[in-house]
Amino acid sequence: MGDFGEIHRWHKRYPQFGTEPLPIEPCISPEYFALEREKIFRKCWLQVCRVEDVAEPHSFFNRHIEICNTHVLITRGEDGEIRAFHNMCSHRGNKMEWEAKGCAKFHDCKFHGWIYDSSGRLVDVPDEANFFNLDKSTLGLTPIHLDIWQGFVFINLDKEPAQSLREYLGEVADMLDGYPFDQLKLGYAYKSNLNCNWKIAVDSQQEAYHAVHLHRRTLGDIAIDQTNPFMHALDIRFMGPHRMISLPFSGDYKPSPTAAISERFAWTIKKEKDNFLDPNNLPPGVNPARADNWMFDIYLIFPNFWLAPFSGAFQTHNFWPTGVDTMYQEIKMFVRPPKTAGERFALEHAKCLNRDTWLEDFSTLETTQTVLGSGAKSHFILQDEEILMRHFYQMIEDYTGHGGRAAGAAGSRNAKAGVAA
Protein backbone atom coordinates (compact mmCIF):
# COMPACT_ATOMS: atom_id res chain seq x y z
CA MET A 1 0.00 0.00 0.00
CA GLY A 2 3.06 2.25 0.13
CA ASP A 3 4.00 5.00 2.48
CA PHE A 4 1.09 7.28 3.38
CA GLY A 5 3.57 10.09 4.05
CA GLU A 6 5.18 9.91 0.62
CA ILE A 7 4.23 12.98 -1.36
CA HIS A 8 3.00 12.91 -4.96
CA ARG A 9 2.80 9.12 -4.99
CA TRP A 10 -0.24 9.01 -7.30
CA HIS A 11 1.30 11.48 -9.72
CA LYS A 12 4.40 9.30 -9.82
CA ARG A 13 2.26 6.30 -10.68
CA TYR A 14 -0.03 8.16 -13.10
CA PRO A 15 2.00 11.07 -14.55
CA GLN A 16 -0.26 11.22 -17.62
CA PHE A 17 -2.88 13.23 -15.72
CA GLY A 18 -0.51 16.11 -15.06
CA THR A 19 -0.31 18.53 -12.16
CA GLU A 20 -1.98 21.59 -13.63
CA PRO A 21 -5.05 23.33 -12.21
CA LEU A 22 -8.42 22.33 -13.73
CA PRO A 23 -10.61 24.85 -15.56
CA ILE A 24 -13.86 25.83 -13.81
CA GLU A 25 -15.54 26.51 -17.15
CA PRO A 26 -17.05 23.00 -17.59
CA CYS A 27 -19.07 23.51 -14.37
CA ILE A 28 -20.71 26.78 -15.45
CA SER A 29 -20.88 26.76 -19.23
CA PRO A 30 -24.26 26.10 -20.92
CA GLU A 31 -22.38 25.24 -24.13
CA TYR A 32 -20.34 22.66 -22.29
CA PHE A 33 -23.51 21.22 -20.76
CA ALA A 34 -25.03 20.87 -24.24
CA LEU A 35 -21.94 18.90 -25.30
CA GLU A 36 -22.25 16.65 -22.27
CA ARG A 37 -25.86 15.96 -23.23
CA GLU A 38 -25.01 14.96 -26.80
CA LYS A 39 -21.60 13.34 -26.38
CA ILE A 40 -21.88 11.71 -22.95
CA PHE A 41 -25.41 11.16 -21.65
CA ARG A 42 -26.81 10.20 -25.07
CA LYS A 43 -23.85 7.87 -25.74
CA CYS A 44 -22.81 6.16 -22.50
CA TRP A 45 -24.38 3.35 -20.53
CA LEU A 46 -26.39 4.82 -17.63
CA GLN A 47 -27.37 2.90 -14.51
CA VAL A 48 -31.08 3.42 -13.84
CA CYS A 49 -32.26 0.77 -11.36
CA ARG A 50 -31.70 -2.74 -10.08
CA VAL A 51 -33.42 -5.91 -11.23
CA GLU A 52 -35.27 -5.99 -7.87
CA ASP A 53 -37.06 -2.78 -8.93
CA VAL A 54 -38.81 -4.82 -11.64
CA ALA A 55 -38.87 -8.14 -9.83
CA GLU A 56 -42.18 -9.58 -11.08
CA PRO A 57 -43.59 -10.06 -14.59
CA HIS A 58 -45.44 -6.88 -15.64
CA SER A 59 -43.70 -4.73 -13.02
CA PHE A 60 -42.36 -1.44 -14.30
CA PHE A 61 -40.13 1.44 -13.25
CA ASN A 62 -40.30 4.94 -14.68
CA ARG A 63 -37.32 7.27 -14.88
CA HIS A 64 -37.32 10.87 -16.09
CA ILE A 65 -33.93 11.52 -17.70
CA GLU A 66 -34.12 15.28 -17.97
CA ILE A 67 -30.77 15.77 -19.65
CA CYS A 68 -31.84 13.52 -22.52
CA ASN A 69 -35.35 14.99 -22.73
CA THR A 70 -37.04 11.67 -22.19
CA HIS A 71 -38.83 9.42 -19.75
CA VAL A 72 -37.60 5.86 -19.72
CA LEU A 73 -40.01 3.03 -18.93
CA ILE A 74 -38.32 -0.15 -17.69
CA THR A 75 -40.66 -3.15 -17.78
CA ARG A 76 -40.50 -6.86 -17.16
CA GLY A 77 -42.63 -8.63 -19.70
CA GLU A 78 -44.71 -11.74 -19.25
CA ASP A 79 -41.73 -13.65 -20.64
CA GLY A 80 -39.55 -12.41 -17.75
CA GLU A 81 -37.42 -10.22 -20.02
CA ILE A 82 -36.52 -6.73 -18.78
CA ARG A 83 -36.84 -4.07 -21.50
CA ALA A 84 -36.55 -0.29 -21.72
CA PHE A 85 -38.64 2.07 -23.84
CA HIS A 86 -39.14 5.75 -24.36
CA ASN A 87 -42.28 6.36 -22.31
CA MET A 88 -44.02 8.12 -25.19
CA CYS A 89 -47.28 7.24 -26.91
CA SER A 90 -46.92 6.52 -30.63
CA HIS A 91 -50.09 8.49 -31.41
CA ARG A 92 -49.63 12.12 -30.35
CA GLY A 93 -46.52 11.85 -28.21
CA ASN A 94 -48.01 12.02 -24.74
CA LYS A 95 -45.99 10.64 -21.84
CA MET A 96 -47.74 7.31 -21.65
CA GLU A 97 -47.32 5.69 -18.19
CA TRP A 98 -47.49 8.28 -15.39
CA GLU A 99 -46.84 6.16 -12.30
CA ALA A 100 -43.26 6.07 -10.94
CA LYS A 101 -43.42 2.30 -10.52
CA GLY A 102 -45.92 -0.46 -10.23
CA CYS A 103 -47.17 -3.63 -11.83
CA ALA A 104 -49.46 -3.61 -14.88
CA LYS A 105 -50.10 -6.09 -17.67
CA PHE A 106 -51.24 -3.19 -19.86
CA HIS A 107 -50.48 0.51 -19.97
CA ASP A 108 -53.03 2.92 -21.40
CA CYS A 109 -52.28 6.41 -22.61
CA LYS A 110 -54.45 8.85 -20.71
CA PHE A 111 -54.95 11.07 -23.77
CA HIS A 112 -56.90 8.85 -26.21
CA GLY A 113 -56.70 5.43 -24.60
CA TRP A 114 -54.14 3.64 -26.79
CA ILE A 115 -53.08 0.49 -24.95
CA TYR A 116 -49.62 -1.14 -24.80
CA ASP A 117 -48.66 -4.41 -23.14
CA SER A 118 -45.76 -4.96 -20.73
CA SER A 119 -43.50 -5.88 -23.65
CA GLY A 120 -44.10 -2.51 -25.33
CA ARG A 121 -46.44 -3.75 -28.09
CA LEU A 122 -49.37 -1.62 -29.14
CA VAL A 123 -52.38 -3.88 -28.56
CA ASP A 124 -55.46 -1.66 -28.86
CA VAL A 125 -56.46 1.59 -30.54
CA PRO A 126 -59.95 3.00 -29.89
CA ASP A 127 -61.87 3.70 -33.16
CA GLU A 128 -59.01 2.07 -35.03
CA ALA A 129 -60.91 1.82 -38.34
CA ASN A 130 -61.07 5.60 -38.61
CA PHE A 131 -57.24 5.87 -38.95
CA PHE A 132 -55.52 5.47 -42.30
CA ASN A 133 -53.61 2.25 -42.97
CA LEU A 134 -52.71 1.90 -39.30
CA ASP A 135 -50.33 -1.01 -38.66
CA LYS A 136 -50.26 -1.60 -34.92
CA SER A 137 -47.33 -4.01 -35.22
CA THR A 138 -45.05 -1.12 -36.19
CA LEU A 139 -46.33 1.31 -33.56
CA GLY A 140 -45.11 -0.16 -30.28
CA LEU A 141 -43.16 1.90 -27.76
CA THR A 142 -39.72 2.92 -29.05
CA PRO A 143 -37.15 0.58 -27.50
CA ILE A 144 -33.96 1.66 -25.74
CA HIS A 145 -30.86 -0.51 -25.42
CA LEU A 146 -30.78 -2.17 -22.01
CA ASP A 147 -28.31 -4.53 -20.39
CA ILE A 148 -27.65 -5.85 -16.91
CA TRP A 149 -24.46 -6.32 -14.91
CA GLN A 150 -24.57 -7.88 -11.42
CA GLY A 151 -28.25 -6.93 -11.08
CA PHE A 152 -27.60 -3.30 -12.05
CA VAL A 153 -29.83 -2.26 -14.95
CA PHE A 154 -28.18 0.07 -17.46
CA ILE A 155 -29.64 1.77 -20.50
CA ASN A 156 -27.99 3.37 -23.50
CA LEU A 157 -29.86 6.06 -25.44
CA ASP A 158 -27.59 5.86 -28.47
CA LYS A 159 -29.26 4.37 -31.53
CA GLU A 160 -26.33 1.99 -31.97
CA PRO A 161 -24.12 1.87 -28.84
CA ALA A 162 -20.44 1.68 -29.70
CA GLN A 163 -19.85 -1.00 -27.06
CA SER A 164 -21.85 -3.63 -25.20
CA LEU A 165 -22.31 -2.93 -21.50
CA ARG A 166 -19.71 -5.59 -20.63
CA GLU A 167 -17.22 -4.06 -23.04
CA TYR A 168 -17.97 -0.60 -21.67
CA LEU A 169 -17.44 -1.67 -18.04
CA GLY A 170 -14.33 -3.56 -19.02
CA GLU A 171 -11.90 -3.91 -16.15
CA VAL A 172 -14.48 -2.68 -13.60
CA ALA A 173 -16.48 -5.86 -14.16
CA ASP A 174 -13.32 -7.99 -13.94
CA MET A 175 -12.47 -6.35 -10.62
CA LEU A 176 -15.90 -6.60 -8.98
CA ASP A 177 -17.40 -9.81 -10.38
CA GLY A 178 -17.70 -12.20 -7.45
CA TYR A 179 -18.88 -9.59 -4.96
CA PRO A 180 -22.23 -10.91 -3.61
CA PHE A 181 -24.34 -7.94 -4.71
CA ASP A 182 -27.44 -10.12 -4.92
CA GLN A 183 -27.28 -11.04 -1.24
CA LEU A 184 -27.81 -7.44 -0.10
CA LYS A 185 -31.14 -5.63 -0.15
CA LEU A 186 -32.07 -1.96 -0.19
CA GLY A 187 -31.81 -0.76 3.41
CA TYR A 188 -32.35 2.96 3.04
CA ALA A 189 -32.36 5.60 0.35
CA TYR A 190 -32.36 9.37 -0.02
CA LYS A 191 -32.86 11.83 -2.81
CA SER A 192 -32.21 15.54 -3.03
CA ASN A 193 -32.50 18.25 -5.64
CA LEU A 194 -29.39 20.41 -5.74
CA ASN A 195 -28.67 23.74 -7.36
CA CYS A 196 -25.24 22.86 -8.66
CA ASN A 197 -23.54 21.38 -11.70
CA TRP A 198 -23.59 17.58 -11.53
CA LYS A 199 -19.78 17.37 -11.63
CA ILE A 200 -19.48 19.44 -8.44
CA ALA A 201 -21.48 16.72 -6.66
CA VAL A 202 -19.45 13.91 -8.26
CA ASP A 203 -16.22 15.64 -7.23
CA SER A 204 -17.38 15.78 -3.62
CA GLN A 205 -17.49 11.97 -3.64
CA GLN A 206 -14.22 11.13 -5.36
CA GLU A 207 -11.55 12.25 -2.93
CA ALA A 208 -11.01 11.81 0.81
CA TYR A 209 -9.05 15.05 1.33
CA HIS A 210 -12.29 16.80 2.28
CA ALA A 211 -13.14 14.19 4.90
CA VAL A 212 -10.28 15.30 7.11
CA HIS A 213 -11.83 18.75 7.52
CA LEU A 214 -15.50 18.73 6.47
CA HIS A 215 -16.21 15.40 8.21
CA ARG A 216 -13.89 15.90 11.19
CA ARG A 217 -16.80 15.65 13.63
CA THR A 218 -18.56 12.71 11.99
CA LEU A 219 -15.79 10.56 10.50
CA GLY A 220 -12.64 11.85 12.19
CA ASP A 221 -12.46 9.06 14.74
CA ILE A 222 -13.39 6.40 12.20
CA ALA A 223 -11.11 7.26 9.31
CA ILE A 224 -8.08 9.12 10.59
CA ASP A 225 -5.16 8.11 12.77
CA GLN A 226 -1.64 9.30 13.50
CA THR A 227 -0.07 7.12 10.81
CA ASN A 228 -2.33 8.59 8.12
CA PRO A 229 -3.58 11.97 9.36
CA PHE A 230 -4.82 13.13 5.93
CA MET A 231 -6.67 9.95 5.05
CA HIS A 232 -4.44 9.19 2.07
CA ALA A 233 -5.86 6.45 -0.12
CA LEU A 234 -4.90 2.78 0.09
CA ASP A 235 -5.07 2.45 -3.68
CA ILE A 236 -6.19 4.35 -6.77
CA ARG A 237 -6.82 2.77 -10.17
CA PHE A 238 -8.05 3.92 -13.55
CA MET A 239 -9.98 1.61 -15.88
CA GLY A 240 -10.80 3.25 -19.23
CA PRO A 241 -13.29 6.04 -18.47
CA HIS A 242 -13.86 4.61 -14.97
CA ARG A 243 -11.81 5.01 -11.80
CA MET A 244 -11.60 3.82 -8.21
CA ILE A 245 -10.18 4.82 -4.84
CA SER A 246 -9.70 2.49 -1.87
CA LEU A 247 -10.01 4.06 1.59
CA PRO A 248 -8.77 3.20 5.08
CA PHE A 249 -10.23 3.22 8.54
CA SER A 250 -8.45 4.44 11.61
CA GLY A 251 -6.14 2.16 13.57
CA ASP A 252 -7.01 4.20 16.66
CA TYR A 253 -10.77 3.72 16.37
CA LYS A 254 -12.67 3.54 19.64
CA PRO A 255 -16.43 3.17 19.29
CA SER A 256 -18.71 5.79 20.81
CA PRO A 257 -21.10 4.50 23.51
CA THR A 258 -23.91 3.94 21.00
CA ALA A 259 -21.57 2.51 18.32
CA ALA A 260 -20.44 -0.03 20.91
CA ILE A 261 -24.08 -1.08 21.33
CA SER A 262 -24.35 -1.59 17.56
CA GLU A 263 -21.21 -3.70 17.61
CA ARG A 264 -22.64 -5.88 20.34
CA PHE A 265 -25.86 -6.58 18.47
CA ALA A 266 -24.97 -6.57 14.78
CA TRP A 267 -22.52 -6.10 11.98
CA THR A 268 -21.12 -2.60 11.79
CA ILE A 269 -18.56 -0.88 9.64
CA LYS A 270 -15.91 -1.68 12.23
CA LYS A 271 -16.80 -5.26 12.98
CA GLU A 272 -15.03 -7.25 10.34
CA LYS A 273 -15.40 -10.75 11.68
CA ASP A 274 -18.76 -11.24 10.04
CA ASN A 275 -17.62 -13.70 7.36
CA PHE A 276 -19.61 -11.87 4.71
CA LEU A 277 -16.67 -11.77 2.35
CA ASP A 278 -14.21 -14.65 2.22
CA PRO A 279 -10.83 -12.97 2.88
CA ASN A 280 -9.08 -15.69 0.90
CA ASN A 281 -11.34 -15.29 -2.09
CA LEU A 282 -11.95 -11.56 -2.45
CA PRO A 283 -12.82 -10.19 -5.88
CA PRO A 284 -9.61 -8.57 -7.17
CA GLY A 285 -11.15 -5.11 -7.05
CA VAL A 286 -12.37 -5.28 -3.45
CA ASN A 287 -9.59 -3.93 -1.25
CA PRO A 288 -7.22 -4.25 -4.22
CA ALA A 289 -4.19 -3.31 -2.09
CA ARG A 290 -5.18 -6.09 0.35
CA ALA A 291 -4.66 -3.61 3.19
CA ASP A 292 -5.33 -4.64 6.79
CA ASN A 293 -7.07 -1.35 7.55
CA TRP A 294 -9.38 -1.33 4.51
CA MET A 295 -12.78 0.31 4.98
CA PHE A 296 -14.33 0.50 1.50
CA ASP A 297 -13.73 1.15 -2.18
CA ILE A 298 -15.39 3.75 -4.37
CA TYR A 299 -15.91 2.94 -8.04
CA LEU A 300 -16.94 5.79 -10.33
CA ILE A 301 -18.53 4.28 -13.40
CA PHE A 302 -18.56 6.93 -16.08
CA PRO A 303 -20.36 9.21 -16.28
CA ASN A 304 -22.64 9.40 -13.23
CA PHE A 305 -22.77 6.14 -11.28
CA TRP A 306 -20.93 5.76 -7.94
CA LEU A 307 -20.65 2.27 -6.46
CA ALA A 308 -18.96 1.48 -3.16
CA PRO A 309 -18.49 -2.07 -1.85
CA PHE A 310 -17.96 -2.48 1.90
CA SER A 311 -17.47 -5.74 3.74
CA GLY A 312 -21.18 -6.35 4.35
CA ALA A 313 -22.97 -3.60 2.46
CA PHE A 314 -22.72 -1.61 -0.71
CA GLN A 315 -23.72 1.94 -1.45
CA THR A 316 -24.68 3.66 -4.69
CA HIS A 317 -25.03 7.28 -5.77
CA ASN A 318 -26.54 8.47 -9.04
CA PHE A 319 -25.85 12.02 -10.12
CA TRP A 320 -28.53 13.20 -12.58
CA PRO A 321 -28.06 16.57 -14.25
CA THR A 322 -31.21 18.53 -15.01
CA GLY A 323 -29.51 21.72 -16.19
CA VAL A 324 -26.06 23.29 -16.18
CA ASP A 325 -26.50 24.29 -12.52
CA THR A 326 -29.25 21.94 -11.35
CA MET A 327 -29.28 18.22 -10.64
CA TYR A 328 -30.54 15.58 -8.29
CA GLN A 329 -28.62 12.97 -6.39
CA GLU A 330 -29.91 9.58 -5.32
CA ILE A 331 -28.20 7.67 -2.53
CA LYS A 332 -28.94 4.04 -1.71
CA MET A 333 -27.47 1.69 0.88
CA PHE A 334 -27.87 -2.05 0.35
CA VAL A 335 -27.53 -4.16 3.47
CA ARG A 336 -28.29 -7.48 5.02
CA PRO A 337 -31.90 -6.92 6.11
CA PRO A 338 -32.19 -6.79 9.90
CA LYS A 339 -33.87 -9.79 11.47
CA THR A 340 -33.80 -8.68 15.10
CA ALA A 341 -34.37 -5.48 17.06
CA GLY A 342 -30.64 -5.29 17.80
CA GLU A 343 -29.81 -5.46 14.10
CA ARG A 344 -32.50 -2.88 13.39
CA PHE A 345 -30.94 -0.52 15.95
CA ALA A 346 -27.51 -0.99 14.37
CA LEU A 347 -28.91 -0.24 10.91
CA GLU A 348 -30.56 2.94 12.20
CA HIS A 349 -27.36 3.98 13.96
CA ALA A 350 -25.30 3.50 10.78
CA LYS A 351 -27.96 5.28 8.73
CA CYS A 352 -28.02 8.33 11.00
CA LEU A 353 -24.23 8.62 10.88
CA ASN A 354 -24.25 8.29 7.09
CA ARG A 355 -27.11 10.75 6.71
CA ASP A 356 -25.51 13.39 8.94
CA THR A 357 -22.25 12.93 7.01
CA TRP A 358 -24.10 13.44 3.71
CA LEU A 359 -25.71 16.59 5.16
CA GLU A 360 -22.13 17.80 5.66
CA ASP A 361 -21.24 16.81 2.08
CA PHE A 362 -24.25 18.51 0.55
CA SER A 363 -23.60 21.71 2.51
CA THR A 364 -20.80 22.82 0.18
CA LEU A 365 -22.29 21.96 -3.21
CA GLU A 366 -24.70 24.85 -3.72
CA THR A 367 -22.47 27.35 -1.95
CA THR A 368 -19.71 26.42 -4.39
CA GLN A 369 -21.99 26.86 -7.40
CA THR A 370 -23.13 30.32 -6.22
CA VAL A 371 -19.60 31.72 -6.60
CA LEU A 372 -18.20 29.63 -9.47
CA GLY A 373 -19.62 32.05 -12.02
CA SER A 374 -18.12 35.10 -10.34
CA GLY A 375 -15.08 35.04 -12.59
CA ALA A 376 -12.90 35.56 -9.52
CA LYS A 377 -11.11 32.28 -10.14
CA SER A 378 -10.70 30.45 -13.41
CA HIS A 379 -9.30 27.16 -12.12
CA PHE A 380 -9.52 24.58 -9.35
CA ILE A 381 -6.17 23.81 -7.65
CA LEU A 382 -5.77 20.08 -6.96
CA GLN A 383 -3.44 18.12 -4.71
CA ASP A 384 -2.23 14.59 -5.31
CA GLU A 385 -5.09 12.81 -3.47
CA GLU A 386 -7.59 14.57 -5.75
CA ILE A 387 -6.18 12.85 -8.86
CA LEU A 388 -9.52 11.14 -9.60
CA MET A 389 -10.88 14.57 -10.52
CA ARG A 390 -8.07 14.96 -13.07
CA HIS A 391 -9.05 11.68 -14.69
CA PHE A 392 -12.78 12.58 -14.60
CA TYR A 393 -12.33 15.92 -16.36
CA GLN A 394 -9.91 14.28 -18.80
CA MET A 395 -12.62 11.77 -19.71
CA ILE A 396 -15.21 14.56 -20.03
CA GLU A 397 -12.80 16.34 -22.37
CA ASP A 398 -12.17 13.19 -24.37
CA TYR A 399 -15.89 12.50 -24.84
CA THR A 400 -16.94 16.09 -25.54
CA GLY A 401 -13.87 16.95 -27.58
CA HIS A 402 -13.77 20.20 -25.65
CA GLY A 403 -11.04 21.29 -23.29
CA GLY A 404 -13.20 23.38 -21.03
CA ARG A 405 -11.34 26.54 -21.86
CA ALA A 406 -13.25 29.70 -22.68
CA ALA A 407 -13.61 30.24 -26.41
CA GLY A 408 -10.36 31.44 -27.87
CA ALA A 409 -8.17 30.14 -25.07
CA ALA A 410 -5.14 28.29 -26.29
CA GLY A 411 -4.91 24.53 -26.32
CA SER A 412 -6.65 21.87 -24.31
CA ARG A 413 -5.45 20.55 -20.99
CA ASN A 414 -5.15 17.27 -22.79
CA ALA A 415 -2.49 18.65 -25.07
CA LYS A 416 -0.76 20.58 -22.31
CA ALA A 417 -0.55 17.52 -20.09
CA GLY A 418 1.08 15.65 -22.95
CA VAL A 419 -1.52 12.91 -23.01
CA ALA A 420 -0.99 11.21 -26.31
CA ALA A 421 -2.31 7.75 -25.63
Next chain:
Amino acid sequence: MNQVTAIKGRSLPAEFADLDKYLDWALPTERARSRKRLASSMEEIKAFYDDMLARIEPALDYLNGFPLDDMPEPQQNLLNLTLMLAEVANAVELFKTQPGVIDGFDPERFITDHEGGGD
Protein backbone atom coordinates in the same frame (compact mmCIF):
# COMPACT_ATOMS: atom_id res chain seq x y z
CA MET B 1 -45.42 20.18 10.24
CA ASN B 2 -45.08 17.25 12.57
CA GLN B 3 -47.75 14.81 11.42
CA VAL B 4 -46.72 12.13 13.85
CA THR B 5 -47.44 12.94 17.46
CA ALA B 6 -47.78 10.81 20.53
CA ILE B 7 -50.95 8.82 20.65
CA LYS B 8 -52.87 9.05 23.92
CA GLY B 9 -52.99 5.86 25.94
CA ARG B 10 -49.87 4.31 24.38
CA SER B 11 -47.65 2.30 26.61
CA LEU B 12 -44.31 0.60 26.94
CA PRO B 13 -43.79 -2.96 28.19
CA ALA B 14 -44.19 -3.03 31.99
CA GLU B 15 -40.49 -3.85 32.45
CA PHE B 16 -39.62 -0.51 30.87
CA ALA B 17 -42.23 1.67 32.57
CA ASP B 18 -39.39 3.87 33.85
CA LEU B 19 -39.13 5.21 30.26
CA ASP B 20 -42.84 6.14 30.09
CA LYS B 21 -41.98 9.82 30.37
CA TYR B 22 -40.38 9.52 26.91
CA LEU B 23 -43.40 8.06 25.12
CA ASP B 24 -43.68 11.14 22.93
CA TRP B 25 -40.13 10.37 21.71
CA ALA B 26 -41.28 6.94 20.45
CA LEU B 27 -41.85 8.03 16.86
CA PRO B 28 -42.35 5.62 13.96
CA THR B 29 -40.44 7.24 11.08
CA GLU B 30 -36.98 8.64 10.54
CA ARG B 31 -38.42 11.99 9.45
CA ALA B 32 -40.49 12.29 12.64
CA ARG B 33 -37.53 11.31 14.81
CA SER B 34 -35.24 13.78 13.03
CA ARG B 35 -37.77 16.61 13.46
CA LYS B 36 -38.14 15.78 17.17
CA ARG B 37 -34.35 15.88 17.56
CA LEU B 38 -34.08 19.24 15.79
CA ALA B 39 -36.99 20.72 17.78
CA SER B 40 -35.52 19.72 21.15
CA SER B 41 -32.94 21.53 23.27
CA MET B 42 -29.54 19.95 23.94
CA GLU B 43 -30.58 19.62 27.61
CA GLU B 44 -33.65 17.59 26.64
CA ILE B 45 -31.63 15.50 24.19
CA LYS B 46 -28.88 14.81 26.72
CA ALA B 47 -31.38 13.73 29.37
CA PHE B 48 -33.08 11.35 26.90
CA TYR B 49 -29.71 10.03 25.68
CA ASP B 50 -28.46 9.33 29.22
CA ASP B 51 -31.65 7.59 30.32
CA MET B 52 -31.89 5.52 27.11
CA LEU B 53 -28.23 4.58 27.09
CA ALA B 54 -28.64 3.15 30.58
CA ARG B 55 -31.49 0.92 29.33
CA ILE B 56 -30.58 0.20 25.72
CA GLU B 57 -28.91 -3.18 26.21
CA PRO B 58 -31.73 -4.69 28.33
CA ALA B 59 -34.24 -3.17 25.89
CA LEU B 60 -32.62 -4.74 22.81
CA ASP B 61 -32.09 -8.06 24.58
CA TYR B 62 -35.79 -8.01 25.48
CA LEU B 63 -36.96 -6.93 22.00
CA ASN B 64 -34.84 -9.59 20.32
CA GLY B 65 -37.43 -12.05 21.66
CA PHE B 66 -40.15 -10.52 19.45
CA PRO B 67 -40.59 -10.75 15.67
CA LEU B 68 -39.15 -7.58 14.17
CA ASP B 69 -41.86 -7.15 11.55
CA ASP B 70 -44.77 -7.97 13.83
CA MET B 71 -44.18 -6.31 17.21
CA PRO B 72 -47.09 -5.80 19.60
CA GLU B 73 -47.67 -2.09 20.13
CA PRO B 74 -45.89 -1.65 23.49
CA GLN B 75 -42.82 -3.45 22.13
CA GLN B 76 -42.94 -1.42 18.90
CA ASN B 77 -43.01 1.76 21.00
CA LEU B 78 -39.92 0.58 22.87
CA LEU B 79 -38.19 -0.26 19.58
CA ASN B 80 -39.03 3.22 18.29
CA LEU B 81 -37.42 4.64 21.44
CA THR B 82 -34.23 2.71 20.72
CA LEU B 83 -34.26 4.09 17.16
CA MET B 84 -34.67 7.58 18.63
CA LEU B 85 -31.48 6.98 20.61
CA ALA B 86 -29.74 6.19 17.30
CA GLU B 87 -31.16 9.46 15.95
CA VAL B 88 -29.92 11.71 18.78
CA ALA B 89 -26.58 9.94 19.31
CA ASN B 90 -24.73 12.16 16.83
CA ALA B 91 -25.99 15.32 18.54
CA VAL B 92 -24.52 14.20 21.87
CA GLU B 93 -21.45 12.27 20.76
CA LEU B 94 -20.30 14.18 17.66
CA PHE B 95 -21.77 17.67 17.35
CA LYS B 96 -22.10 18.28 21.10
CA THR B 97 -23.14 21.94 20.93
CA GLN B 98 -26.34 21.74 18.88
CA PRO B 99 -28.97 19.13 17.92
CA GLY B 100 -28.43 19.27 14.16
CA VAL B 101 -25.44 18.92 11.85
CA ILE B 102 -23.13 21.91 12.27
CA ASP B 103 -23.18 23.97 9.04
CA GLY B 104 -25.20 21.13 7.51
CA PHE B 105 -27.50 20.99 4.47
CA ASP B 106 -31.21 21.54 5.12
CA PRO B 107 -32.49 18.12 6.28
CA GLU B 108 -35.99 18.92 4.98
CA ARG B 109 -34.50 18.93 1.46
CA PHE B 110 -32.81 15.57 2.02
CA ILE B 111 -35.76 13.34 1.21
CA THR B 112 -36.11 9.86 2.62
CA ASP B 113 -36.90 7.58 -0.32
CA HIS B 114 -36.87 4.29 1.56
CA GLU B 115 -36.61 3.53 5.29
CA GLY B 116 -35.94 -0.17 5.21
CA GLY B 117 -35.63 -2.30 8.28
CA GLY B 118 -38.77 -3.00 10.22
CA ASP B 119 -40.43 0.35 9.56
